[in-house]
Amino acid sequence: MVTIQDIADRAGVSIGTVSRVLNTKPDVSPTTRARILEVMAELDYRPSGVARGLALKKSRVIGFLAADIMNPNFPELARGVVDQARLRGYSVMFFDTRRDIEMEREAAHILEAEHVAGVVAPILEEELEDLGRLPDEGIPVVRIYRDRSSLRTPIVALDNVRAGVIATEHLIRLGHRRIAFLTRGPTCVSDSERFEGYKEALRSHGIAYGPDLVGECALTRESAAERTIQLLALPKPPTAIFASKDVMAIGAYDAVLESGLSIPRDVSVVGHDDIDASRLVRPLLTTMTTHRHRLGEAAVDLLFQYIDNTAEKQEERVFTAELVIRESTAPPQGD
């Protein structure tokens, strides 16, 4: 390994000078700078990240703490984070906590021990417990996704209420009046917010909200299918379904098809998330796409406002999901 000392020796200068060109400080003569640069190239010198980290008490690494790497939103989000970090010369250290408080605590400790410059964490505030200590240590944390709690941490959020409105209004505009809502229930924050949007859309279009049209189910195809069967068995069954997650929408497909009905002729379906599978099922699922890549990028942008201490008051960046109309929605049949 070639060190700063080697460069200094070879260039006939001191390590101080080498360090100066390394960090592009002003006071160094063009001549010596050129020579040093030359020697560095010649010896293929790479400054040690660890040594720098020690001296600066801050490394060029950011932490990325995923709650669940298997979440379909994760890959693109991660790409956004990694891309943006790379652009700034930072690498990312990655954790998969599975919403396990113990793992999270552990990750927080490691992140601290590694002197990371900052942390991006797509987790809810309740789960922030130990990560919360990081800012006190001078390590900024920005979260991704919104929740209801007060904002103690800067966050990049999704306007889930608005998404609920958009999805529901799409159905309403097509002429639907009996629109079911599939949700994981009140424990799921994003679902609850989309539920708000759903109700808001109904209200503003003068459509009565009926609790019998909302189906709670687990985040599996099977569970959603079961629940949808019940919805379809109602005296006045829905002509459209808004599922708070694509997987549940696909479960709804099963139920509709098994009931001998057809999509979108008999019932329209719109999902949320735009997962890969939404483009692989038949018919192609109309859904809300969340710009995961941009979310990731924005989180890192925001993070660097804190790392570089250029943070304005803006502690929150909100994105709105967009409707992607595909094949699963159409006007209702005359009934």
Next chain:
Amino acid sequence: MVTIQDIADRAGVSIGTVSRVLNTKPDVSPTTRARILEVMAELDYRPSGVARGLALKKSRVIGFLAADIMNPNFPELARGVVDQARLRGYSVMFFDTRRDIEMEREAAHILEAEHVAGVVAPILEEELEDLGRLPDEGIPVVRIYRDRSSLRTPIVALDNVRAGVIATEHLIRLGHRRIAFLTRGPTCVSDSERFEGYKEALRSHGIAYGPDLVGECALTRESAAERTIQLLALPKPPTAIFASKDVMAIGAYDAVLESGLSIPRDVSVVGHDDIDASRLVRPLLTTMTTHRHRLGEAAVDLLFQYIDNTAEKQEERVFTAELVIRESTAPPQGD
């Protein structure tokens, strides 16, 4: 931040002793060890990873260099890697190179500068160019996935030939004789290997191989669908299709359905990879599952044989994908 010095002061010992209990060295009296441990807990001491990294010239971090984070195999693979690393007290630094030689070179340099203990890279040997320098610097590299080239690097591989045999034999046992093969073509190493397996299975069952039954297409649903339409238009169309990737299998679904045929009644389909969507399409796709999580774990295991210098001769660990029979395969209709 609390340092080793703080602990030493508070415990009334020297940093040398503290360091010894930190690394669980033998020669330290139980009494002092206990006291030091107590003080460490009291002050919530976390040894600095960077400082240790500098002193040891080796950090407790491994690099994970993904060729493409959007690849459906990635998340589970990554989880396997992260899990296993965590078990050994290591964190993982993550890169997404997109098969870009420049990004890869960059990642290799950073990994080196960060003194990572080792690198796991799910990439082909041709792409190993700059990563190849790492072992010379004392940083072991283990690759995931097999390719044809000579093994210069330890690797965790998939027996794709065997997978091809298994998938094809499943179809043969069901009674199929005209089995098509969907592939990205000879440029895709894994596909080529599965192709070998496909031919091998046909041969060993006395079925003539016909090149007209192999369809080359891109890794998209649409492309696979197009190609399958042609296959189905053959004078003697296939009664079964083995697609080298699930996405292509799903494309084949489209073609079959659009031809007014039904799966699996008129044509059986088996894919490869067991992606999420294979469990979301209808009918559920019969496919080969690759134990991605175990692959990731095995890669880290192997890596640590080199990190700990306990490497045996075994430089390769081969996994065989398993058949998952779902709904897309059945005996052919009498014809």
Next chain:
DNA sequence: TTGTACGCGTTATCAC
């Protein structure tokens, strides 16, 4: 068994 002192590769603060 325990303490001392040096080294790891950089950055930063002084002098010169």
Next chain:
DNA sequence: GTGATAACGCGTACAA
């Protein structure tokens, strides 16, 4: 403009 030199926090001989 440039060169010493002291941190940074820890591991490790070597000495005590």
